[in-house]
Each structure stands twice: as structure tokens, then as C-alpha cells.
Amino acid sequence: MIHYYLSFENPLTSYLQVQLTLEVPTDASQPLELQLPAWRPGRYELQNFAQKIQRVEVEDAQSGEALPYRKTTKDRWTVANTAGRTVRVRYNFYAHQMDAGGSWLDESQLYLNPVQALLYAEGRQQEPCQLQLALPTAWHIACGLPQSAPNTLTAESFDQLVDAPLIASPTLLQRTYEVQGIPFHIWIQGACVPNWQQIIKDFEAFTEENLAVFGDDFPVSDYHFLNQILPYKHYHGVEHHNSTVITLGPAELLMTPGLYKELLGVSCHELFHTWNVKSIRPAEMQPYDFTKENYFRTCYIAEGVTTYYGDYLLARSGVFSAAQYFMELNGVLHKHFDNYGHQNLSLADASMDLWLDGYKPGAPDRKVSVYHKGALVALLLDLTLRQLSQHQRSLDDVMRRLYEDFGKTGVGYTEEDYQRVVREVAGRDMQAYFDKFVYGTAPLEESLNKALRFVGCTLRMVENGSVSEGLFGFRTAVRNEHTEVTDILPGTPAASALALEDEVVAVNGRRVSQNLQTLLSTGTGRYELAVFRQHELRTVTLMTDGTELYWAKRMVEKLPDATAEQRASFRQWLKQEF
Structure with missing residues (x-):
């Protein structure tokens, strides 16, 4: 087993002291290679976490002898002559990034995304790991990993360890609810007053609807919502193996309609990721390679489909009204059509370019969002499948097939696999859909409007008032x-x-x-x-002669003259009255 020990001397510095201890086999013929991840799952860009590492020391744990090492890349260290030794590595990690993918240390809490902070021994990522924390009395730990002893977490592998963020604090709030016998834990760190009755009611509803998509099968035995409710405006969420971290603020507005809506939206989105990307994983990331870019052309599935379902399932579960859902959908429409990069880059290429500049504004009108266009393309596919089958099949069937064939088996899917499953669920050739909207830059408006009319809705153009x-x-x-x-x-x-x-x-x-x-x-x-x-x-x-107008807004609305058939179709799609 590989052992990690975390402590801190002065939390005001934000520096964690990290200690890694491992035994090197006596027959080891190669130097010990220590690697720090360069990126984290859920954000597909190199982040170079080694920038946060200070003062690396390596020694023989038994004799205390200092062992010489050489830094060979920006985030890799080579230690020679370690055969038969118990090696101890010490270094400081700067935990001063408060977002859903970061780490934070102060006098009130330790919040850690281990993928940023923990070195691994090359070739030994599949060995069991133990993480022990030196914490003040009365501090408690919120984490998806089991505790084998007080303040001690265990993981089956390095991948599982670093996919399990934690919050340690004396002020954690926690409630648990069950759906289908599965425990779901909601943890809150922050100066807020949650309405637990309302939160539990709504979380139960959208959790049930998430499970229904995948035939009531859940990939993990329990789940943890780790919420950092901050005193300032913030919004971010990141998915993990059996947990999510959500950073949201300002804290005093948590239960107001605007911010509570954001909590519901990001929570439902991240829960859906438990299947889609944590379990149903692209072939290019099976397994993760933390040393470099893991290029893949299917992030429009991992993130776009999840963005669609995140709000859609809130409506399907009755947590959102149809009007609330359309408000969120109109926001996605606005973000997509507001950026003319959708005319210049395809969804598949945008998936690749996440590693280039996908999370930055970048050059004007260069790129398209896999989140926003991906969600709209997923909506189009869902409605198309429903129309072709008169609601006998939908995008639910595609996701269920992906989970059965790839999520449960641990085999990564390819873009060809996704196209095949869509084609089989549709019962007809769907190549035109992929050529136009995934691999091409064809306009969405006409096809989307036609699909929406099937459920008694329309895509209305509204002039820009500016x-x-x-x-x-x-x-x-x-x-x-x-x-x-x-x-x-x-x-x-x-x-x-x-x-x-x-x-x-x-x-x-x-x-x-x-x-x-x-x-x-x-x-x-x-x-x-x-x-x-x-x-x-x-x-x-x-x-200007005023004949041509620009930056028009697109809005989904119900057709005032919708037929009885369209209204019935709306009910089957959204599970709400027209």
C-alpha cells in the first residue's frame, strides 16, 4: 500500500505539508519515477499543478539518508538507487484556489482536490492507497472515500484516490436522503441557512428522475454532494467518481429563487455525470493519462448531453416548471447564438480544442461551446428520436445503451460507437444529423424549430433592443x-x-x-x-438602412394554437401539462 500523510503548521500560509511513503521492491532495476498530474478530469486543459509545489525532499524512511533526485520535466522527479528502500518524499503544496477544481487551506477548513497535490509512482497507479490527515480536534471529513480509521481514508488505486475531493472542517453541515435504497449525502460548508426540507424534497425528485433514465441502476454505492457556499458571488461544479464539489455564492442568498435555482441546476448536472463520463467514459481516457493531453472528439456527449439533461430532468421531475425550464433553455440558446464561432468550428473539433483554448474567451468568433451547442444538439436528437418513434424511443435509450455496453463493462466508447447506438435506437440512418451538426457547422435554427413543433413549441426570434x-x-x-x-x-x-x-x-x-x-x-x-x-x-x-437586424434573440415558447396531438406530445416529453 502507498501511504500519504497531510498536515499543516500554519494554515494562514495556505501551505499543506505532504508526505508520500512507499516501499520499492528489491529487484527494481529502474529509477523511481514520481509524477504529479498535469490536469484533472472534468477540465480538459493542462493546468500544471506543479506550480503549487514547494521544497521537494526525498529520503530513506528507515535510515533518514537523503536521496538525490533529478527533476526531469516540469512535473516529474527521478530518484535513483531506491531498490529495496522505503522511500519518503516530502514537499509543500500551496492550497489557495477556491473553485470546484481547486484546493484551499485556512484556519476554518481544509478543502482538497487530491489530483492537484499528490505525486504517484509511475507504473504503480493501481496499488491501494491510504491518505491520513492530521486535523485539529472536532474537525470532520466530508469525502466519498471510506474511512478505515479516524481521519484516514482508503482507496483501491491512485485514480480512485485523486477522484475523491474532501472538505475537513468543524462547521460542516450534513443531511442524507435515500432513493432506491442508495444513500445520498449533502454536505454544506459555509455561512448559510439551508432550508433542508425543501432541499431534500427537490434532490430526491431529480435523483429519482436521473435513476429512471438508466433503469434505476447506479454505478456507485453512495454519493456525496460537497458544497462550498461562499460569501461572494460564484458558480462552479466538478464531477467525481461518487461525489461532486460545487462552489456557489453569495451564501446569504442560497435559498433565494435565483441562487437556489443554480444549486439545483448544477447538482442535477453533476449527478448525471456519475453515469455520463465517470462511468460511460471515452476510449481515449480509459485509463486517464495525467502526464499530457487526452484528446477526444466526444466531449459534446460528455458535457453537451449532460448540460441538456441537467435542466431537462429538473423539469421532468417537476422541480422546475415548464416556464423555469424554458428560461434555462433560452439562456443556452442565447449563449450559443450570441457567439458566431458556431459558424467556424464543429462540435467534434471544439472537443479537441478544449485542450487548446476551450475555457478561455480566445480569438473572436473562432470556436463553439461543447456545453451550449452540445446541449442544443442533444435536445434536437432527443426530439427527433421521439418523433420517429412516437415517443417509444428517446435519448434516454441511447444513454441506457451506452451505460449497458460501456459504463458497466469499463470499456471506453468511440465516436463510431455513439453513432452506431444512435442509429440503432433511431431505426434509421442518422448520418445527416452527425454530418451537419456534429462534424459540420450547419445552422441549427430550422431543424430545431421543426423538432420543437412536434412537442407544441416554437423557436421565436426576438429583435435585439440595443x-x-x-x-x-x-x-x-x-x-x-x-x-x-x-x-x-x-x-x-x-x-x-x-x-x-x-x-x-x-x-x-x-x-x-x-x-x-x-x-x-x-x-x-x-x-x-x-x-x-x-x-x-x-x-x-x-x-445602415435598417433593413437587416443583428444579434436577434432566440426563445423557446409554447405554440398558442398547439393541437391536441402536440399537447399530448409535450406531456410525454416534459412530463408536465401543456
Whole structure:
């Protein structure tokens, strides 16, 4: 067994002391290779956690002899002449990142994502591990791993160990509910007043609906929602083997409609991940390689399908009303159509590019979101399957098949596997769907609107009320009393006159001072703008005849004249009255 021991001397420094102890076989012919993960599951980009490592020391645990080592990459250390020794590695880890993928240490708590902090011995990732924590009296641990002794956690492998975040604190709140005999634990760290009765009622409902998708089968024996409820505005969630970490705030607003809706949405989303990506895993990540990028073209399934189900199952379970669900769906529509990168990059290529710049704004109009377009493409597929079979089959059947064939077997699926399962569930060729919307950049509006009409809904276009956006195709933000251009839509009047970061100072000789929209509304369609571009004053001309409008909003709404058949179809899809 490989042993880890964590302690801290001064929590105000945010430095954890980490100790790794392992026995090296006497017949070991190769040096001991120690590796720190460079990324974490759930965020597909290199994060280089070694930036948080301070003062590495290696010694013989029995004699205390210092063992020389050599750093061979940014996150790899080689220790020679270790055969037959018990090796102890000590180092400090800086835990000062409060988000759902981070770690945090202060006088009130220890929050750890082990994947950031724990080295492993190359070739020995499948050995059992033990993690012992030196904690103050009265601190308790929230974690998905079992405790074999006080403050001691055990894992079957390194992968299981680092996929089990923990919170240790004297102020943890906890409640448990059961669905299908499975215990689900809700842990809360933070200065908030949860309405446990409401929380348990809603969590039970969406948990039951999650289980129903997969035939009431759950991949793990229990589950833990680890919630960091923060004193400031925040929103983030990350999935794990049998747990999730959710960071949300501000704490005093937890039970208000806006923030509570976010808690429900992210919790349902992360629970669905227990099947989709933690169990039903892409072939390229079976197993994880923590040393480099694990490229895969199916993140639109792992994240897009999960984003669709995260809100959809809240409606199907009755936790969200139809109106609440449409509000969330309209938010996804807005985020997708607001970014013209969907015209330039396919979903499959965007999955690959997560490792490049998928979590950053990046170059304008370059990329598409696997979360947002992935969710809309999943909605389109679900409604298409339902229409083809008159609700006898749906995306539920696809996910259930993936779980049976790949989740339960531990075999990773490929993009060809997914296409095959979709085709078999549909009972017809679905290549056009994949060619257009997964591997191509075809517009979604027409197909999505047609699919929505099957359930008595429509995709309505709403004009953008902003003059600069709707008529001219550019956006601004006021920064330090300066009006700066932040976005320009390709092919619009603004695209031939303005550049990003232009500071607009006057319109037709009138000074701009939080009145840009008004100044662009008082003319004949031709405006002279004075702008500072790279600190040089220029005059540019904006012209429009008002016949073409830009950045229109898309909204899902019920058809006022929906037929009885459409209304019945709506009920079968959403499990709610029309």
C-alpha cells in the first residue's frame, strides 16, 4: 500500500505539508519515477499543478539518508538507487484556489482536490492507497472515500484516490436522503441557512428522475454532494467518481429563487455525470493519462448531453416548471447564438480544442461551446428520436445503451460507437444529423424549430433592443468612464468601420457619456464616430438602412394554437401539462 500523510503548521500560509511513503521492491532495476498530474478530469486543459509545489525532499524512511533526485520535466522527479528502500518524499503544496477544481487551506477548513497535490509512482497507479490527515480536534471529513480509521481514508488505486475531493472542517453541515435504497449525502460548508426540507424534497425528485433514465441502476454505492457556499458571488461544479464539489455564492442568498435555482441546476448536472463520463467514459481516457493531453472528439456527449439533461430532468421531475425550464433553455440558446464561432468550428473539433483554448474567451468568433451547442444538439436528437418513434424511443435509450455496453463493462466508447447506438435506437440512418451538426457547422435554427413543433413549441426570434447591437452589430462596455468596443459581429456595418478596443468618444459631434444608444437613434442612418484607436484619434462612418437586424434573440415558447396531438406530445416529453 502507498501511504500519504497531510498536515499543516500554519494554515494562514495556505501551505499543506505532504508526505508520500512507499516501499520499492528489491529487484527494481529502474529509477523511481514520481509524477504529479498535469490536469484533472472534468477540465480538459493542462493546468500544471506543479506550480503549487514547494521544497521537494526525498529520503530513506528507515535510515533518514537523503536521496538525490533529478527533476526531469516540469512535473516529474527521478530518484535513483531506491531498490529495496522505503522511500519518503516530502514537499509543500500551496492550497489557495477556491473553485470546484481547486484546493484551499485556512484556519476554518481544509478543502482538497487530491489530483492537484499528490505525486504517484509511475507504473504503480493501481496499488491501494491510504491518505491520513492530521486535523485539529472536532474537525470532520466530508469525502466519498471510506474511512478505515479516524481521519484516514482508503482507496483501491491512485485514480480512485485523486477522484475523491474532501472538505475537513468543524462547521460542516450534513443531511442524507435515500432513493432506491442508495444513500445520498449533502454536505454544506459555509455561512448559510439551508432550508433542508425543501432541499431534500427537490434532490430526491431529480435523483429519482436521473435513476429512471438508466433503469434505476447506479454505478456507485453512495454519493456525496460537497458544497462550498461562499460569501461572494460564484458558480462552479466538478464531477467525481461518487461525489461532486460545487462552489456557489453569495451564501446569504442560497435559498433565494435565483441562487437556489443554480444549486439545483448544477447538482442535477453533476449527478448525471456519475453515469455520463465517470462511468460511460471515452476510449481515449480509459485509463486517464495525467502526464499530457487526452484528446477526444466526444466531449459534446460528455458535457453537451449532460448540460441538456441537467435542466431537462429538473423539469421532468417537476422541480422546475415548464416556464423555469424554458428560461434555462433560452439562456443556452442565447449563449450559443450570441457567439458566431458556431459558424467556424464543429462540435467534434471544439472537443479537441478544449485542450487548446476551450475555457478561455480566445480569438473572436473562432470556436463553439461543447456545453451550449452540445446541449442544443442533444435536445434536437432527443426530439427527433421521439418523433420517429412516437415517443417509444428517446435519448434516454441511447444513454441506457451506452451505460449497458460501456459504463458497466469499463470499456471506453468511440465516436463510431455513439453513432452506431444512435442509429440503432433511431431505426434509421442518422448520418445527416452527425454530418451537419456534429462534424459540420450547419445552422441549427430550422431543424430545431421543426423538432420543437412536434412537442407544441416554437423557436421565436426576438429583435435585439440595443441600437448598437441590433442595427450596427457591435457591443461596448463602459470602463473607467470610457466607452470601449468589446464585440463586433462579422459582416455588419460595424465590421467595416470599428475595431476591438476602440474607444468611442463622440457621435456626430456629440460627446459619448453613457448615452451611445441615444446618440445612435437620432439620425438618418449615417453617423460619424470619433474614436481613439491605439491612442490615435480617428473619424469613422457607420451606415445602415435598417433593413437587416443583428444579434436577434432566440426563445423557446409554447405554440398558442398547439393541437391536441402536440399537447399530448409535450406531456410525454416534459412530463408536465401543456
